[in-house]
Amino acid sequence: MLGTMRIVVLAGGIGGARFLRGLKKAAPDADITVIGNTGDDIHLFGLKVCPDLDTVMYTLGGGINEEQGWGRTDETFRVKEELAAYGVGPEWFGLGDRDFATHIVRTQMLGAGYPLSAVTQALCERWQPGVRLIPMSDDRVETHVAVTLDGEQKAVHFQEYWVRLRASVDAHAIVPVGAEQAKPAPGVLEAIAEADVVLFPPSNPVVSVGTILAVPGIREAIADAGVPVVGLSPIVGDAPVRGMADKVLAAVGVETSAAAVAEHYGSGLLDGWLVDSVDEGVVERVESAGIRCRAIPLMMTDIDAAAEMARAALALASEVRA
Numbered sequence: 001m002l003g004t005m006r007i008v009v010l011a012g013g014i015g016g017a018r019f020l021r022g023l024k025k026a027a028p029d030a031d032i033t034v035i036g037n038t039g040d041d042i043h044l045f046g047l048k049v050c051p052d053l054d055t056v057m058y059t060l061g062g063g064i065n066e067e068q069g070w071g072r073t074d075e076t077f078r079v080k081e082e083l084a085a086y087g088v089g090p091e092w093f094g095l096g097d098r099d100f101a102t103h104i105v106r107t108q109m110l111g112a113g114y115p116l117s118a119v120t121q122a123l124c125e126r127w128q129p130g131v132r133l134i135p136m137s138d139d140r141v142e143t144h145v146a147v148t149l150d151g152e153q154k155a156v157h158f159q160e161y162w163v164r165l166r167a168s169v170d171a172h173a174i175v176p177v178g179a180e181q182a183k184p185a186p187g188v189l190e191a192i193a194e195a196d197v198v199l200f201p202p203s204n205p206v207v208s209v210g211t212i213l214a215v216p217g218i219r220e221a222i223a224d225a226g227v228p229v230v231g232l233s234p235i236v237g238d239a240p241v242r243g244m245a246d247k248v249l250a251a252v253g254v255e256t257s258a259a260a261v262a263e264h265y266g267s268g269l270l271d272g273w274l275v276d277s278v279d280e281g282v283v284e285r286v287e288s289a290g291i292r293c294r295a296i297p298l299m300m301t302d303i304d305a306a307a308e309m310a311r312a313a314l315a316l317a318s319e320v321r322a
């Protein structure tokens, strides 16, 4: 390929961020644009919190709590304790003192009239993530989950389902509220049109990548870009590597397996799919769905392992291009 390789990645939080760290190592000269999920965003204590954008920013910028995978390193919780002393919650969402500063700056800039994309760019001036991080949309999109609680049907915010309820009750439906009216943020469609390859990291296919694809125009732009689209399975051995993706897959009628997730994206969108070595047996099924498939180790135990996965994704992309 001539010139700098342009890579577009649709990312959620932890799975997306850890993969991106490997991708940067595997392709240090590439021009990487990350389209971040904002369906998880929530207003807390009057502040706008963007968990997935921040996880990417902190992970790539060296400020992440490594063990936890989200939030800041060396964190303290004084503000949260003081709020609790006033009886002001929610107590179930972990916001540390360092993290609070990010949300204060963001909320202040949004209040002054800057769109989320400009605010994200400003925050990234401090963190220097080494990628261009763009929210999927400047418009408000909020993922809600339909559940039955105490015999009553209701819709709760995704964070309430995920963090407070720990996905302990079945989800009947996942609704990205506002997505239909949302427009892709400035730069999103341009980055896709100019990309040499589009990657889906092992992010949640429903509430991370699925939410980004629900913004009108993004799915179409990717399908029509005429460039290889390669994804990596977040499901290994018929279970999520981390978290409760099985609950939201069930809500959209998709079985929790690497092959079913590939079929869910479909050959109209995906050209290539990487599954873990333990799922070697599904390669044929995926290929018969019209998606080129390879089995390799997909556990991001460290940056080198993630870099190896990124190399394999780029290799598969050039294979499907040929």
Ligand code: GDP
Pocket: 011, 012, 013, 014, 015, 016, 017, 052, 055, 202, 203, 204, 207, 208, 209, 232, 233, 234, 235, 236, 239, 240, 241, 242, 243, 245, 298, 299, 300, 301
């Ligand atoms: P979230 O927004 O923080 O939930 O993060 P993402 O949506 O970006 O990623 C969540 C997904 O990452 C989960 O479904 C996990 O199964 C997946 N995941 C996390 N670590 C790994 C890993 O090491 N390997 C693979 N293949 N998937 C992983």
Ligand code: CA
Pocket: 012, 013, 037, 040, 051, 052, 207, 208
């Ligand atoms: Ca998320």
